Amino acid sequence: MTTPRYPLLYQINTRVWLTELSCGLGRRATLDDIPDGELDQLAEHGFDWIWMLSVWQTGLAGQQVSRTNPEWRREFHETLPDLTDEDIPGSGFAITAYHVHSELGGDEALARLRERLRERGLRLMLDFVPNHTALDHPWVSQHPEYYIVGTELDLARAPRNYTRVRRPEGDLLLAHGRDPYFSGWPDTLQLNYANPMTQTAMAAELLKIAGQCDGVRCDMAMLVLPDVFQWTWGMVPRPFWPMATQQVRNHYPEFCFMAEVYWDLEWTLQQQGFDYTYDKRLYDRLREGHPRPVREHFHAGLDYQDKLARFLENHDEPRAAATFSPEVHKAAAVTTYLAPGLRFFHQGQFEGRLKRISPHLSRAPEEPANRDIREFYQRLLAILRRHAVREGQWQLLECLPAWRENWTWDSFLACFWRGNNEERLIVAVNFAPHQSQCVLQLPFADLSGTDWELQDLLDPVTYRRDGDKLCSHGLFLDMMPWQSAVYWLQRCN
Secondary structure, X not given: OOOOOXXXXXXXXXXXXXXXXXXXXXXXXXXXXXXXXXXXXXXXXXXXXEEEEOOEEEOHHHHHHHHXXXXXXXXXXXXXXXXXXXXXXOOOOOXXXXXXXXXXXXXXXXXXXXXXXXXXXXXXXXXXXXXXXXXXXOHXXXXXXXXXXXXXXXXXXXXXXXEEEOOOOOOEEEEOOOOOOOOOOOOEEEEOOOOHHHHHHHHHHHHHHHOOOOEEEEOOHHHHOHHHHHHHHOOOOOOOHHHHHHHHHHHOOOOEEEEOOOOOOHHHHHOOOOOEEEOHHHHHXXXXXXXXXXXXXXXXXXXXXXXXXXXXXXXXXXXXHHHOOHHHHHHHHHXXXXXXXXXXXXXXXXXXXXXXXXXXOOOOXXXXXOHHHHHHHHHHHHHHOOHHHHHOEEEEOOEEOOOOOOOHXXXXXXXXXXXXXXXXXXXXXXXXXXXXXXXXXOOOXXXXXXXXXXXXXXXXXXXXXXXXXXXXXXXXXXXXXXXXXXXXXXXXX
């Protein structure tokens, strides 16, 4: 089973999906109850990867923290005004074991789901959380040396970063998992990567996971980099990712690694074995709403861009429909998903959902689908299924002023895609709140001598242009605020 050069990934909140299925079944749903028809639909949309969020076993300790933490509880109430404790199973990232949760059907149900996905040409991605474990992970009793140990002084100085762990073998003072910018996550314990035995144990866990899926999304993958770990904890570990990724690929050569990563460490992790790294920088620039930094973002080499995971929302970010106005949402989506790299979509995005669902929750609020957004994504997905966009060649296009005093040319983002079948698509976005004009220089040598038809695949309009003028003057564009177009360039008969 091969994946295209630029694949599509769909993230699903597993527990929320099964809760919705449970309502129809009148009993608790497991992975075996996911309908074949819904898997068929995912394949028909053109997805290559299905990321099932939060399938691993979690414990009562994490659940108790999630249900009683006042700050988190307020967030949960904003999402679910009729919140109950049953809606809060605990964070899917406070893992007690890399076994499929018993309430989801266990490892056997996952194996059957994976086979059903493979029958449809879909690959399965799961979570790996390298930085920390749950409070009640068996290692707390069996291997306390795997964790960061604190002192009474540490607890006094940073009480939110350390906790007392009660054990039959004797109580411990251990650190919560955290990143250097924030207080610790109170439902987790920090693993000590300066201990080689911890690294060996986590690499073994990763290898075990690799036997159950086709790829992993590694949570906060940069936290175990030697420099970051030293910055956070004052200890220098040996590099983990080159060893761990190579060990997995020795057994599973086609296994895929995707890193959640920030702080401009994307290239670093790509060099340490990751196939894809989050492109949070593009997302942030799109939210800021200035076209030039977005355009400059695409100046990077394709050896880097091809390994970026482009997204507009995920379980950590606010919903795209709540972040952007409808027209900006569409412009940002065309910019994001018609760039090279992995195209990463989130459950509820196509329907224009407004409320982010915390990974601590197992139920989503009822929200009506936004018909306009849904129809837009249907058109966009149809474009993303085209050969030129999945396997073809991408190039950023130069935008020039339409006349001497024309300053609005700087508002444009433009590129083209070319497939082996000579299919050519020109992508243009006026990423600005005003009408804008520019001229695009097209890098095609065969335009002269005939007329060309430009069919907009996002809007049912078609334009006819003289090939000689396209060569000599370029393609003139005059677009409304936040307007996007994807022109299919075809020779007229």
